Amino acid sequence: MPLTKEQNDLLTRVENGAPMGEMIRQHYWIPAIPTVKLVANGRPIRVRLLGSNYVAFRATDGTAGVIDESCPHRKTSLLLGRNEENGLRCIYHGWKLNTAGEVTEAPNYPGDQEQFCKKLRVNRYAVREQSGIVWVWLGKGETPPPFPDLPFNTLPDGHTAVTTQEVPTNWVQGVEATVDTTHVSFLHSSTVMVTAGPQGNQRVHMTTSRAPKLEFEDRPYGYRYAAIRKLPDGQHYVRVNNFVMPWYGVICAPDKGANAMVFFSVPVDDTHHRAWFVPFNPDRPLGMTSWSLITDNWNFPPLPPGTPDNNWGQDRELMNRGHFSGFPQHLATEDFSVFLGQGPIYDRTDEQLCSADTAVIRMRQCLLKAVGEFVEGKVPYLASNPDLDYQQVISIGGLVSDEAAWRDIVPAD
């Protein structure tokens, strides 16, 4: 069923106190910026999340901080600040803030500095660095929510890579693609063939069997689902992937021992999101891969090269030569093009869904249920519950003899 306008607003809007934005702010850790972007004593960088601006910086001792962009004094931007000995000094009147957001010096105040600084109101945000990402908790109170110890988030250095790009559309469009297995058979069909080759990895089955059977299981963090593709030889290619609240798609490796992938689409504001890509391998370091070649992982993969006036730069000539989407830049560029094609905030009141959209529908239901509980003053079940164990989020794929056998290859409760 399509959503009502009210449901669509509730699902998508995150700015200016919108319930979804407040729910995420309070109950989830948010990926803010790749760790490599922050250099000790280097330049501060703006991070926009849930419609508010923050500044990320790394202090002299190596600690990363994410603080409000506006100086607590008279609100000029701390992006202009000087990153000095263990603090960011506002260039307007010299107040200095540490990585926790506390004012440690107010040199234009003539009285007792220490007493004065202690009395100032500031927002303090918990920060953690893991998997090459600076994470922040923007909620109120002293106790952060559980950190998402997903399988990619507990690995040693070298077992993960990370890259991210800001996309000028609402975040839910990104999350929808993350859980939408059938689009791979179409939108990404040429890219899959180019990267895997006809005899390459098992992912090619996704291009030959395009209408998989989907089976779902609710989980304490969201759901997992199996896409089951019957192959001509009678075997079944199954991919069991997970949706983890509020934005993670954990995608299985195309072959045993190959790299798996996590996608997340983080709301920047109502009409922008940041798409994150984290390939990971629990068994071995990634080594030299195409990810190693990325020089700016704050702005990669590329956005489509054009504007709405020229079909976002789609290459029709390449399509004539057989390329399916006309966006050869990157698999993610293909995704970005269809997000842009849906508009800045996709209107879900007039769509016509089919059974292949069940994962998308379920994902929306998870988010709407959580925000409904939040509005009622409860801690959303999927954000925190006794059975929540992010380490149990195992996505796995392979060939099985019969349809039901996928349950044998996933972890038992």
Ligand code: FES
């Ligand atoms: S505005 Fe920052 S010190 Fe005055």
Ligand SMILES: [Fe+2]
């Ligand atoms: Fe995609």
